[in-house]
Amino acid sequence: xxxxxxxxxxxxxxxxxxxxxxxxxxxxxxxxxxxxxxxxxxxxxxxxxxxxxxxxxxxxxxxxxxxxxxxxxxxxxxxxxxxxxxxxxxxxxxxxxxxxxxxxxxxxxxxxxxxxxxxxxxxxxxxxxxxxxxxxxxxxxxxxxxxxxxxxxxxxxxxxxxxxxxxxxxxxxxxxxxxxxxxxxxxxxxxxxxxxxxxxxxxxxxxxxxxxxxxxxxxxxxxxxxxxxxxxxxxxxxxxxxxxxxxxxxxxxxxxxxxxxxxxxxxxxxxxxxxxxxxxxxxxxxxxxxxxxxxxxxxxxxxxxxxxxxxxxxxxxxxxxxxxxxxxxxxxxxxxxxxxxxxxxxxxxxxxxxxxxxxxxxxxxxxxxxxxxxxxxxxxxxxxxxxxxxxxxxxxxxxxxxxxxxxxxxxxxxxxxxxxxxxxxxxxxxxxxxxxxxxxxx
Amino acid sequence: xxxxxxxxxxxxxxxxxxxxxxxxxxxxxxxxxxxxxxxxxxxxxxxxxxxxxxxxxxxxxxxxxxxxxxxxxxxxxxxxxxxxxxxxxxxxxxxxxxxxxxxxxxxxxxxxxxxxxxxxxxxxxxxxxxxxxxxxxxxxxxxxxxxxxxxxxxxxxxxxxxxxxxxxxxxxxxxxxxxxxxxxxxxxxxxxxxxxxxxxxxxxxxxxxxxxxxxxxxxxxxxxxxxxxxxxxxxxxxxxxxxxxxxxxxxxxxxxxxxxxxxxxxxxxxxxxxxxxxxxxxxxxxxxxxxxxxxxxxxxxxx
Numbered sequence: 001x002x003x004x005x006x007x008x009x010x011x012x013x014x015x016x017x018x019x020x021x022x023x024x025x026x027x028x029x030x031x032x033x034x035x036x037x038x039x040x041x042x043x044x045x046x047x048x049x050x051x052x053x054x055x056x057x058x059x060x061x062x063x064x065x066x067x068x069x070x071x072x073x074x075x076x077x078x079x080x081x082x083x084x085x086x087x088x089x090x091x092x093x094x095x096x097x098x099x100x101x102x103x104x105x106x107x108x109x110x111x112x113x114x115x116x117x118x119x120x121x122x123x124x125x126x127x128x129x130x131x132x133x134x135x136x137x138x139x140x141x142x143x144x145x146x147x148x149x150x151x152x153x154x155x156x157x158x159x160x161x162x163x164x165x166x167x168x169x170x171x172x173x174x175x176x177x178x179x180x181x182x183x184x185x186x187x188x189x190x191x192x193x194x195x196x197x198x199x200x201x202x203x204x205x206x207x208x209x210x211x212x213x214x215x216x217x218x219x220x221x222x223x224x225x226x227x228x229x230x231x232x233x234x235x236x237x238x239x240x241x242x243x244x245x246x247x248x249x250x251x252x253x254x255x256x257x258x259x260x261x262x263x264x265x266x267x268x269x270x271x272x273x274x275x276x277x278x279x280x281x282x283x284x285x286x287x288x289x290x291x292x293x294x295x296x297x298x299x300x301x302x303x304x305x306x307x308x309x310x311x312x313x314x315x316x317x318x319x320x321x322x323x324x325x326x327x328x329x330x331x332x333x334x335x336x337x338x339x340x341x342x343x344x345x346x347x348x349x350x351x352x353x354x355x356x357x358x359x360x361x362x363x364x365x366x367x368x369x370x371x372x373x374x375x376x377x378x379x380x381x382x383x384x385x386x387x388x389x390x391x392x393x394x395x396x397x398x399x400x401x402x403x404x405x406x407x408x409x410x411x412x413x414x415x416x417x418x419x420x421x422x423x424x425x426x427x428x429x430x431x432x433x434x435x436x437x438x439x440x441x442x
Numbered sequence: 443x444x445x446x447x448x449x450x451x452x453x454x455x456x457x458x459x460x461x462x463x464x465x466x467x468x469x470x471x472x473x474x475x476x477x478x479x480x481x482x483x484x485x486x487x488x489x490x491x492x493x494x495x496x497x498x499x500x501x502x503x504x505x506x507x508x509x510x511x512x513x514x515x516x517x518x519x520x521x522x523x524x525x526x527x528x529x530x531x532x533x534x535x536x537x538x539x540x541x542x543x544x545x546x547x548x549x550x551x552x553x554x555x556x557x558x559x560x561x562x563x564x565x566x567x568x569x570x571x572x573x574x575x576x577x578x579x580x581x582x583x584x585x586x587x588x589x590x591x592x593x594x595x596x597x598x599x600x601x602x603x604x605x606x607x608x609x610x611x612x613x614x615x616x617x618x619x620x621x622x623x624x625x626x627x628x629x630x631x632x633x634x635x636x637x638x639x640x641x642x643x644x645x646x647x648x649x650x651x652x653x654x655x656x657x658x659x660x661x662x663x664x665x666x667x668x669x670x671x672x673x674x675x676x677x678x679x680x681x682x683x684x685x686x687x688x689x690x691x692x693x694x695x696x697x698x699x700x701x702x703x704x705x706x707x708x709x710x711x712x713x714x715x716x717x718x719x720x721x722x723x724x725x726x727x728x729x730x731x732x733x734x735x736x737x738x739x740x741x742x743x744x745x
Contacts, residue, residue: 083708090492107711111492205689260600262577394709398513398690405603405692415512423710426488427495434494 039072040325041095043085045312046075050345058341062332069325082390089113096320097329100145102136102310107387109139112435114315116142116442120327125334128352132309132375136382140432140440147313148333149348152279152371153212154307157294161273165191172297172305172373178220178248181299185257188273196259198252199266199275202404209400210383210393211308212276213249218381220245220301224392225384231424233392233417238410245301246400246409253404278308279347279371286367295370297379309380311348318439349375387430391423478724485718491711504718513690514719517697518726524613524698525677525730532617532673533666536624541658543625544632554629558622565619569686572615576601576687602688605695612683612696620676624669631665632658667738671731678727699723 042059046052052075059073074095076084082104088094094113108114121143126134130150137145162169165187170176176184188197201208214224222242225233236242252258259266267275268288275281276298286293297305314333316326332338339355342348343362349371350356361368374380384392395416402412424430432440485505488498508514539557543550560568575583578600588596601611635658643653659666681700684690690697690705699719707716 080708086492086711107492111494113492260578260603262579391710394705398694401689401691402693405605407693427490427493436494 038068038322038325039070040097040322040329042071042073042097042099042329043095044073044075044099045078045081045101047078047312048346051342054342054345058333058338062329065332066328069322069328071329092319094317094319096317096322097326098315098317099312100315101312102147103383103385103389103393105137105145105313105315106139106385106389108315109144109439110387110430110432110436112439113318114144115318115320115323115439116144117146117316117327117330118143120316120323120330121146122327122331122334125331125352128354130349130351130353130356130372130375131378132380132382133313133351136310136385137313139385142440145313145315146330146351147311148339148351149311149343149346150309150351150375151211151311152307152349152368152374153215153298153309154277154370154374155296155298156267156275156277156281156285157296158267158270158273158289159292159294161188161191161270162294165273169294170296172370172377172379175297175300175305178299178301182248182252185252185274189257192273195256196266197272197274198257199259199261199272199277200249200253201261201276202253202258203261203264205401206397207393209397211310212278213400214383214396215298215306215308215381216249216301217242217245218306219298219303220248221303224396225386225388225420227384230429231384231386231388233420233424234414235417237396237417237420238413241302243410243413246403246413248301250403250406250409254406279349279368282347282361282368293367295368297370297374305379307374307380308383309375310382318435386424387427388420388424392420395419478721481717481720481724484714485721487714489714489717491707491713493711500714504714505722508715508718508722513694513697514699514702516694517690517699517702520609520696521678521680521698521726523609524616524680525674528613528616528620528677529670529673531613532621533624533669535617536621536669537628537662537666539621539625540628540632541654543629554626557625560619561622563619565682566686568615568619569683572611572683573602573687576611578603603692605692608688608692608695612680612687615683616677616680620673624673627665627669628662631662635661663738667734671734674730674734675727678723678730699726 044055055075056073059071063070082101085094085098085100089108089111098108098114100108105114117137129146132150133146134143136147136150137143157169159169165184167184167187168176185197189195201212204212210224217223220241222239222245223236225231226236259272266272267277267281268284270289275285277285282295298307299305314330316323320326333342334352336350336352336355336358339350339352340358343350343355343359347361349362349368350359356362356372357364360366362372363369364372383389386392399412399416403409486499486501488500488503543554543557577583578585578598580586580589580598582598582601584601585596585598589598599607601607639657639661640653643657648656679700680698681704684696684698684701685704688696690701700723703716703719703723706712706719
């Protein structure tokens with residue numbers, strides 16, 4: 001019986017996108033018929049169970065409160081979310097409101113799928129949002145999307161092991177510099193059975209490589225692409241600063257200081273003293289280490305400590321006939337209570353200062369306060385805001401994979417830079433044409 | 443000459459013949475020929491999924507690009523290496539298992555089921571389980587096993603991250619997973635061989651090895667040709683294991699043409715480039731199949 005149910009569930013999951021398309025098709029048919037409450041189609045990624053149930057609950061609350069807009073939510077599996085939504089976009093079947101993973105936003109804007117949100121964002125709310133939220137949503141001087149939460153990246157540390165090795169505890173104003181950090185790795189290693197003292201979450205792979213390691217490249221003065229008007233990777237991604245940063249990371253790995261973290265428990269079992277990690281690691285780490293858990297900024301490789309940012313965000317589609325209904329739903333999701341409900345479920349950084357002030361984890365003095373300071377203080381670097389992002393991240397991931405297995409750093413980065421530039425050239429540098437141009441000046 | 447042949451081609455059974463072949467032909471047309479022709483046409487354009495820029499005819503550019511792309515070339519050579527290693531090894535293993543099971547010992551049914559079981563499991567499941575088997579460090583099953591058989595001389599390795607070991611590791615798993623299928627086919631072939639042939643051979647004074655060389659192998663020719671053909675095609679189609687276990691890494695050591703094509707279209711939206719890859723891939727598999735059929739036919743003429 002259980003097996004049978006599980007089977008049904010799986011088939012249900014597979015059919016969900018089909019059902020979504022079908023729903024949209026039928027919704028289009030119904031457009032002409034007069035209904036009192038208009039339907040607002042919303043697509044979101046089916047995240048963790050807790051996150052999913054909060055969103056479903058939020059939709060129910062909103063529908064109960066609003067008489068003339070009814071949100072109809074469709075959840076799409078996270079693994080292939082972008083591919084499925086892109087396919088639906090080509091088929092012309094997008095909903096009114098769409099959830100997108102941050103750096104994939106710009107491709108949708110360029111394709112003319114979205115409309116700007118500047119005039120839809122409630123008055124006074126803009127100043128309340130963290131600057132990182134606005135920065136991620138901006139493209140060609142318009143705001144296209146914003147999230148109700150952001151992500152945090154930092155270095156978790158085991159207070160006991162640091163104290164035993166007599167290591168100074170850094171903060172954002174006095175971060176460890178490169179030499180100090182490498183000295184710390186060696187000092188910790190002498191007290192460690194296998195000499196592996198750092199967890200870089202090498203077991204994650206995929207988007208983690210870009211999210212987790214490009215801040216270190218930024219901190220060394222390098223980057224993934226040149227962010228001036230003409231985006232180019234050659235000379236930046238394969239420039240001396242980026243090569244230097246990647247050589248450092250490679251040397252940590254090849255010298256045996258990095259735990260491969262195959263069981264995803266290197267830090268939680270106190271096998272290592274330091275772990276690069278995101279806000280999502282906090283619940284487990286604090287559960288295991290309690291008062292001994294420290295959250296520190298990433299080391300400063302020359303140009304100040306940097307960190308990652310960006311998460312899921314909401315965008316209104318260009319063809320939506322109900323931008324105002326969508327705006328009402330977004331304003332609802334940005335209410336402090338709703339943000340707190342969502343961030344309690346997924347652990348992420350609340351997007352507004354009002355919500356942060358009420359969050360036990362993120363309020364000033366709270367254990368994850370550093371994440372807010374980083375996002376608010378200009379330490380966070382968004383991933384490159386260009387439609388080329390899918391190619392940039394794919395190529396960087398490949399290069400990182402080569403480098404971590406001992407490949408030549410410069411050759412790997414040069415190869416990635418060439419492929420990225422070729423892609424940008426092939427797309428003529430992503431000129432604003434057609435629908436995207438109309439939407440930008442709307 | 444032409445008259446009897448044309449009579450043979452069109453007679454009163456032609457209509458029902460076509461009718462019966464119809465559904466299969468329609469399927470081939472819709473799901474093999476039409477997609478191939480569309481891919482062929484798209485390979486000469488610059489199509490990108492969702493791009494607002496106008497579609498352009500770019501001639502052979504996509505083909506020039508992929509043949510100048512070290513990743514694609516490595517994928518091709520990986521595919522060839524995989525086929526050249528897996529086909530003989532897997533066929534030999536399947537034949538060995540089939541011969542063992544054909545001896546009619548007790549427990550044949552149990553062993554046949556055990557050997558065939560991996561075939562029934564979905565490849566994605568098998569791949570996830572083998573990731574655990576290949577776990578690095580002394581706790582990994584494969585490392586532990588090798589440590590045991592080498593009496594402690596084996597240094598634990600990270601199989602899926604080692605440029606030298608990753609591809610052999612995938613091939614070992616593929617052989618384990620696929621051998622059961624071929625074993626069943628060869629077993630069926632073995633059971634078709636008339637017992638009288640062995641008796642006659644024994645009367646002629648043929649030993650075990652001679653019987654195998656001169657009775658079993660020639661009699662198994664057709665199943666063997668089929669098995670080799672199917673194994674080659676499956677070896678070229680290597681994808682699931684790569685996607686789940688290594689994502690083409692480390693340093694491109696396990697990337698395959700299928701993996702590169704899927705990456706191009708689904709992570710980079712490069713429909714035209716992926717089309718060019720699949721066209722090359724299709725022609726390659728076609729060539730290999732044709733070559734094998736030709737060689738097999740020659741063998742028959744000589745024999």
